[in-house]
Amino acid sequence: MLKQDKKPSFLENVNMMVNDTLNHIDIDPNIAKILKTCRSVLQVKFPIKLKGEIKIFHGWRAVHSNHRLPAKGGLRFATNVNQEEIEALASLMTFKCAVVDVPFGGAKGGLLIDPQKYDEESMEKITKKFARELIRRGYLSPARDVPAPDVGTSQREMGWILDAYKSLRPDDINHMACVTGKSVDHGGIKGRLEATGRGVCEALKEFFRHPEEVQRAGVNKELSDQNIIIQGFGNVGFNSAKALFQNGAKIIGIAEKDGGIFNDKGIDIKELEKYQLENNTILNFPTTKTIKNSADLLSYDCDILIPAALENVVSLDNADSIKAKIICEAANGPITYRADQRLREKGKVIIPDIYANAGGVTVSYFEWIRNISHIRMGRLNKRYEEHRGEAIFKAIEQISPNKLPKDMINQLVYGANEEDIISSGLEDTMRVAFQEILEMREKYNLNNYRLATYAIALKKIEKSYLELGI
Missing domain, CATH: 3.40.50.10860 (Leucine Dehydrogenase, chain A, domain 1)
Structure with missing residues (x-):
C-alpha cells in the first residue's frame, strides 16, 4: 500500500485502476499478472x-x-x-x-x-x-x-x-x-488530425442520448444546454472545442499553459481559431476575460470539464475545488487514482480516457487499413450509391405527381466519399463502445464508467490470451 504522503506516479495510478477493476470482476489470476506487465x-x-x-x-x-x-x-x-x-x-x-x-x-x-x-x-x-x-x-x-x-x-x-x-x-x-x-x-486520411477531438464530442453526444445517464449526472437534457470548460487547446483540446461548438455546445472557458480565457455567455470557437492563427495565443481574445493562472479555470462553475492536455492535472490537491458535474477525459490519464475516488465520492460523473480519448486510434486504424489495402475508402461503392439513388428518385417521380425538394434529391443521389465513411465509422465506434460500457456496468453491478470500461478491456484481452495462448 502506498503511503498517503507519497504521490503515486503515472504508472502507479494506472496500475491501481487496473487493480481496482480486478477486484470487481473475475479474471484468471495468471492473466492478471500479464495485464500489469509491459x-x-x-x-x-x-x-x-x-x-x-x-x-x-x-x-x-x-x-x-x-x-x-x-x-x-x-x-x-x-x-x-x-x-x-x-x-x-x-x-x-x-x-x-x-x-x-x-x-x-x-x-x-x-x-x-x-x-x-x-x-x-x-x-x-x-x-x-x-x-x-x-x-x-x-x-x-x-x-x-x-x-x-x-x-x-x-x-x-x-x-x-x-x-x-x-x-x-x-x-x-x-x-x-x-x-x-x-x-x-x-498516405494519410482525411479526419485523422481532428479524430481524437471529434471522438470526445461523439462520446459526449452518445452520453446525452441516454436520458437515465444524464439524469444521474444531474445536468440538463441536451448537450447544447451545457456550459463547458476545456483545459488545453492543442490538437485535442482545439478539435474537441470545434466539434462541440459545431454541435451547439457552449464553451465558456479555455485554459492554456500561459493563461486562460473565460466568458460565461460562450466563446465563438471559429473566431478564436482565426485569432489564434493571427496572434499565436488565445489570451486577450475579444469579449473574454483573461485568466492569469489557467489552473484556476478547473475550479470554475461549469457542467462539463474536459482535461485535454497532459496526465495528472487533477489530483487530490485540486479535486475538492472542481465544480463540474461531468468530467470527460480527453487527455491520457488526466485524473490521478485518488482524485478519481474523491470525485466519485462527491457524485461526479467521469467519462474515462480509454474510451473518450479513443477517437485518434480509431481513425488511425482506418488509415492503416487504407494503407494496407492500397485503395481509397469509397472508391468501389460511391458511384454505385449515386446511381442507386438516381434510380430511387426516378421511381418516385414516376409514381408521384409531387416534386421532391432539391435538397432531398441531393441526399438521395449522394454517394459517400472517404471523409463521410471515416466520420460514420468514428461515430459508430464511439456509440457502440458506450453501449458496451453500460452493459458491462450492469453485468458486474459496477458503480462507475471507469470500472466498466477497464472491465471491458481486461475481459477482451483475457479472452485473447486464454484462447490463443500466452
Missing part, C-alpha cells in the same frame, strides 16, 4: 552531429501487449519524457484499443527533447535517426509496431519517419502503413 521496453541513446557539435539523445519505445498486432501508440517529443511514463501510456493504449474493438496491441514511444530549441532541418535529422534506431530493432513496421503523432509531434514528423522506413525497407510494399497520422498527400 512486454518489452527499448531504450536508445544515439549521437547526432548538429551544427558541428555532437549531441546525445535518449529515447524509448514500450510495447505493453502484442496479443494483437501491430502494436499501436504515439511518439512523444518532450522534456519530461521518461520510461515509466512511456510504459503507463503503452498500457493505456492496450486498454483503449480493446474498448473500441481496434485490433491492435498497445505501445508508446518518447524522445527526451525540447523541439522548440531546434530548427526544422535539425528536427528532421533527429527524428529520422530515432526512427532508424527503432526500425533496426524491430520496433517500427507496418506489421509489428506502428507509431502516430503525440505531444510534440505532428504530420511532419510522421512524414519523416515514413521516409526513413522506406529508405531502410524499400521492398516493403506496405511501407505507407508504418506510421499513421500522416498528411493526406503522403
